[in-house]
Amino acid sequence: MASLKEVRNRIQSVSSTQQITKAMKMVAAAKLRRAQDNIIRMRPYAQRLNTILANLTRNADDDIVSDFGVAREVHKVLVIAVTSDRGLAGAFNSNVFKGVNALIAGRYANLPATSISVMAIGKKAHDYYTRKGNIVGNYTHVFAKLSFETVREAAEVAMDGFRAGTYDEVVMVFNEFRNVATQIIRTEQLLPLVQIEAPAGAALTANVDYLFEPSKEDIVQTLIPQSIKIQLYKAVLESNASEHGARMTAMDKATDNAGELLKELKLTYNRTRQAAITTEILEIVGGAEALAAG
Known part of the structure; x- marks a missing residue:
């Protein structure tokens, strides 16, 4: 059985850990509120942009073709993996890695490993795929100051790579x-x-009479590149809100687990x-009996 000093030290250690997890939960909750507001504001804009683009392309002349709409036989693929910069968010990052691995093992099973490149957005993805090789760019700075401008650079690299073949x-x-x-x-083709489709719940208007x-x-040709950048920016905002939600949940569970462990340690x-x-009483009684007997 552990000594009293060892148990006291463990109680102090778990109490300190519980205070840290409580603080991290509160920080994650504050960040989640801002991230949630950002994605809620972005969703209607992205939805409306895609609806307008879908209407335009459906009513466009056949000779109006975007470079980004040309389908080719797939020999080389770029996978954009969006994770976080920090851990302590449960299975948030590992689920992305599993999703990427499942995508490669399923959809691109017939391609050699050298034909698949990964653009890692977030430090965790960058560290993970740097060890595996074939990584494109360094976008570990995106979440330090998250904005459309910081994400646009990554989108333009992907777009230029696709256009160049x-x-x-x-x-x-x-x-x-x-x-x-x-x-x-989510796994979405960028x-x-x-074929550009309107988002769920957004009706397409047949034969829309636009003034151009x-x-x-x-x-x-202007809306399509803008739409592609918005799609990636929206994915990053979704990931950012998900990260804070996952960390808040993970820290809440960690705090509860620390509380349960404290109960056991105190017992x-x-x-x-x-x-x-x-034991001390028995020793005293034994000593007294020995003196009495002597």
């Missing part, structure tokens, strides 16, 4: 935010835009103390 497909893997306790791994200035082709401490007192 370096990649035949670009796919995103990220956590979609549902609520504090629920994050869902390029090529073979300067021209229909210029408008479509062990009381039992150990009681046993020590009983």
Whole structure:
């Protein structure tokens, strides 16, 4: 049985850990509120942009074709893995790795490993895929000051690579935010835009009569790149909100577990103390009887 000093030290250690997890939960909750507001504001904009783009492309002339809508036989792939910069968020990051591995083992099983590149957004993904090799760029700075400008750089690299023929497909893997306790791994094709569909719940309008200035082709060619960048930015915002939700949940469970462990340790401490007192009493009684007998 552990000594009283050892049990006291463990109680102090677990109490300190519990205070840290409580503080981390509160910090995650504050950050989650801001991240949730950002993604809630972004979703209607992204949805409306995709609806307009879907209407335009459906009513566009056949000769208006975007470079990003050309489907090719897939020989080279870019997978964009969106994780966090820090851990202590439960299975948040590992689920992304599992999603990427499942995508490669399933959809791209016939391609050699050298034909699949990974763009890691977030330090955890960068560290993980750097060890595996074939990584594109360094985007560990994105979450330090998250904005559209910081994400646009990554989107433009992917778009330029697709347009140049370096990649035949670009796919995103990220956590979609549902609520504090629920994050869902999503795999979405970013390029090529073979057929642009309106989001769920957004109706397409047949034969929309738009007035184009300067021209229909210029408008479509401008909206498509913008839409691609917005899609990636939205995925990063979803991941950011999911990260804080996952960390808040993980720290809440860690705090509860620390509380349960403290109860067990205090019970062990009381039992150990009681046993020590009983032993001392028995020694005193034994010594007294020995003196009396002598």
